[in-house]
Amino acid sequence: MQGKRSIQYILIPLMAALLTTGCGKNFLDLNPEATINSNVFYKNEDEIKQAVNAAYNILQDLGRESYWIFGEMRSDNSAFQYNNADRGREQWEFVDEFLVGATAECIRNFWQDSYIGISRCNDVLAHIDEVTMSDAARNQYTGEVQFLRAFHYFNLVRQFGGVPLRMSAVQSPDSSLSKGRASVEQVYAVIIADLTAAAAKLPAKYNGADVGRASSATASTLLGKVYLTQKKYAEALAELRKVTALGYQLVPNYADIFDPNKKNGPESIFEIQYLGSQTGLFSSFMYTFAPYTSGSAVTGDTKTGINGSGSGWNIPTQDMIAAYEAGDKRKAASLSEGYTINGVFVNIPYVKKYNHGFTEVGRTNDNFPVLRYADVLLMIAECLNEQGFVANGEAFDLLNQVRTRAGLPNKTAAELNSQTAFRNAVFHERQVELAFENHRWYDLVRSGNAVTVMNAHGVREKQQHTYIPSNAYQVSNNRLLLPLPQTDVNLDNLEQNPQ
Known part of the structure; x- marks a missing residue:
C-alpha cells in the first residue's frame, strides 16, 4: 500500500x-x-x-x-x-x-x-x-x-x-x-x-x-x-x-530578448512558453519578484495586492549588483536597485527582466528563457580555452561579441594573459549576461567554486541582514x-x- x-x-x-x-x-x-x-x-x-x-x-x-x-x-x-x-x-x-x-x-x-x-x-x-x-x-x-x-x-x-x-x-x-x-x-x-x-x-x-x-x-x-x-x-x-x-x-538590443512582444526571437533556442491571456497558462514573475512592500509601484497593477509571501523573492543581491561593470547596458534591463512609492525612493532591488506589465489583472505574458545563443557563444569560448589558451584567438572573439552588445570594451590578451584569467572572465560574463535565467548555481558548481563563493557571499549577507540565522x-x-x-x-x- x-x-x-x-x-x-x-x-x-x-x-x-x-x-x-x-x-x-x-x-x-x-x-x-x-x-x-x-x-x-x-x-x-x-x-x-x-x-x-x-x-x-x-x-x-x-x-x-x-x-x-x-x-x-x-x-x-x-x-x-x-x-x-x-x-x-x-x-x-x-x-x-x-x-x-x-x-x-x-x-x-x-x-x-x-x-x-x-x-x-x-x-x-x-x-x-x-x-x-x-x-x-x-x-x-x-x-x-x-x-x-x-x-x-x-x-x-x-x-x-x-x-x-x-x-x-x-x-x-x-x-x-x-x-x-x-x-x-x-x-x-x-x-x-x-x-x-x-x-x-x-x-x-x-x-x-x-x-x-x-x-x-x-x-x-x-x-x-x-x-x-x-x-x-x-x-x-x-x-x-x-x-x-x-x-x-545576437539581437542588437539586449532588452528585446525578454520582451513578450518579441518572443522566440533570433537569439532564442528554447523558452518556457506562457500565454498571458489564458487561464493556467500565464506567467506571474513580475509579481513574485516585486518587493512585497512595493504596492503597485513595480507592477503597475493597482488591483493586485503585493503584500504577502507571494512576493519579495529572487531579490538581486549586492554581490550581483556589484558584478556589473560601469556602462553595462544589461544592468538596467535586468534589475533595478529600488523603486519609488509616494515620492520616496526605497532601496530594495528587484528583477526587471520579466517586468513588462500585465495582460490581465494578476497575469503576465513573459516567457522564461532556458537556452539562447549568447549562452552558446560563451560555452564555445569556454571549451576553446579549456582545450588550450590562445591569446586573442577565437575564444576572445566570441567573448567580445557578447560584451560588444552590452556596450563594453573588448577583452584582450594584454588583460587576460592566461588560461585561468580567461576562464574567470568567461564565468564572470556568464553571471551578468545570463543573470536571473537559472544558470548561476550550476555554473558555480561545475566551476568548482561553489563552496568558496557561497561561503564568502554568506559572510557578506550576514553583515548586511541581521535576520539571517547564525548557522546559515x-x-x-x-x-x-x-x-x-x-x-x-x-x-x-x-x-x-x-x-
Missing part, C-alpha cells in the same frame, strides 16, 4: 489524459476538456500531439517556482526580502541560506513535478509506435519528448546526484516503485542517449504555430551543456558548433546536493544524501 501512495504522481498521465485538449493554432492550448482513460487514448496522431503538448505543460509549473528557487536563489545572484509578518514560505528562505531540509514542500514539488514530466514523456514513447502517422511526425514527437525527458534528468542529477531512472510507462501503482537510485554516470548516460537521438530526429527550426517547440538546435545546445558539465570539451564543442551553423544571432551559509561539498524528499526516501526506499 505504501508503494501505491508514494509515487501516485507518476500515474497522473494515465488517469487524466495528460491535461490534453484539441490541437488548436497554438501548442500551448493545454487546458483539460475531459478526463480520458489511457486505454482509449493514444489512438491517432492528434492524440499523440496532445500528449506531447502536455509533456511541455509541466515546464510552466517548474518555471514558476522550482527553477529560479534552485538555480538563482541558491546562488550569490539573488536572495529574498524578509517578511516578518508572513512566514508562509520560510522553506524558500532556507534554500537560499543552505538550511533547507528533506521535508520542505519546495523540494518535494521540484522532485515530483520533474517526475511527472518524465512520466508524460514515457507515456508518449510507449504508445507512439502504435499510431499511424508520417515518419517526419513520428520523429518530431519522439525527439521532443526525448529532449524533455533529458532536460528533467539533467536538472535532477545536478541538484540531487544519482536519482531513480524511470524509462518506461507505469501501468499500475504496484509497478510504480523504482529500482533505487542510479549512479550519476548512469543518469548522464541516459541524458546523452536521449539528446543524441533527439538531435537526430528533430527539425532544425520551426515556423508558425510550432515556434517554441524543441528543435535539433535545442537538443544540441543542451547536449553541449551536458558535455561541458562533464568537462568533455571536444564533445561539447562539436555539438555547439552545430548550433552556430543554423542562423542564430555553512556550505560544504555535501550541501552542494539537495536532500531527496523524505517521503520518497521512506516509501521508495532511497538512500538519502548526506548533509
Whole structure:
C-alpha cells in the first residue's frame, strides 16, 4: 500500500489524459476538456500531439517556482526580502541560506513535478509506435519528448546526484516503485542517449504555430551543456558548433530578448512558453519578484495586492549588483536597485527582466528563457580555452561579441594573459549576461567554486541582514546536493544524501 501512495504522481498521465485538449493554432492550448482513460487514448496522431503538448505543460509549473528557487536563489545572484509578518514560505528562505531540509514542500514539488514530466514523456514513447502517422511526425514527437525527458534528468542529477531512472510507462501503482537510485554516470548516460537521438530526429527550426517547440538546435545546445558539465570539451564543442551553423544571432538590443512582444526571437533556442491571456497558462514573475512592500509601484497593477509571501523573492543581491561593470547596458534591463512609492525612493532591488506589465489583472505574458545563443557563444569560448589558451584567438572573439552588445570594451590578451584569467572572465560574463535565467548555481558548481563563493557571499549577507540565522551559509561539498524528499526516501526506499 505504501508503494501505491508514494509515487501516485507518476500515474497522473494515465488517469487524466495528460491535461490534453484539441490541437488548436497554438501548442500551448493545454487546458483539460475531459478526463480520458489511457486505454482509449493514444489512438491517432492528434492524440499523440496532445500528449506531447502536455509533456511541455509541466515546464510552466517548474518555471514558476522550482527553477529560479534552485538555480538563482541558491546562488550569490539573488536572495529574498524578509517578511516578518508572513512566514508562509520560510522553506524558500532556507534554500537560499543552505538550511533547507528533506521535508520542505519546495523540494518535494521540484522532485515530483520533474517526475511527472518524465512520466508524460514515457507515456508518449510507449504508445507512439502504435499510431499511424508520417515518419517526419513520428520523429518530431519522439525527439521532443526525448529532449524533455533529458532536460528533467539533467536538472535532477545536478541538484540531487544519482536519482531513480524511470524509462518506461507505469501501468499500475504496484509497478510504480523504482529500482533505487542510479549512479550519476548512469543518469548522464541516459541524458546523452536521449539528446543524441533527439538531435537526430528533430527539425532544425520551426515556423508558425510550432515556434517554441524543441528543435535539433535545442537538443544540441543542451547536449553541449551536458558535455561541458562533464568537462568533455571536444564533445561539447562539436555539438555547439552545430548550433552556430543554423542562423542564430545576437539581437542588437539586449532588452528585446525578454520582451513578450518579441518572443522566440533570433537569439532564442528554447523558452518556457506562457500565454498571458489564458487561464493556467500565464506567467506571474513580475509579481513574485516585486518587493512585497512595493504596492503597485513595480507592477503597475493597482488591483493586485503585493503584500504577502507571494512576493519579495529572487531579490538581486549586492554581490550581483556589484558584478556589473560601469556602462553595462544589461544592468538596467535586468534589475533595478529600488523603486519609488509616494515620492520616496526605497532601496530594495528587484528583477526587471520579466517586468513588462500585465495582460490581465494578476497575469503576465513573459516567457522564461532556458537556452539562447549568447549562452552558446560563451560555452564555445569556454571549451576553446579549456582545450588550450590562445591569446586573442577565437575564444576572445566570441567573448567580445557578447560584451560588444552590452556596450563594453573588448577583452584582450594584454588583460587576460592566461588560461585561468580567461576562464574567470568567461564565468564572470556568464553571471551578468545570463543573470536571473537559472544558470548561476550550476555554473558555480561545475566551476568548482561553489563552496568558496557561497561561503564568502554568506559572510557578506550576514553583515548586511541581521535576520539571517547564525548557522546559515555553512556550505560544504555535501550541501552542494539537495536532500531527496523524505517521503520518497521512506516509501521508495532511497538512500538519502548526506548533509
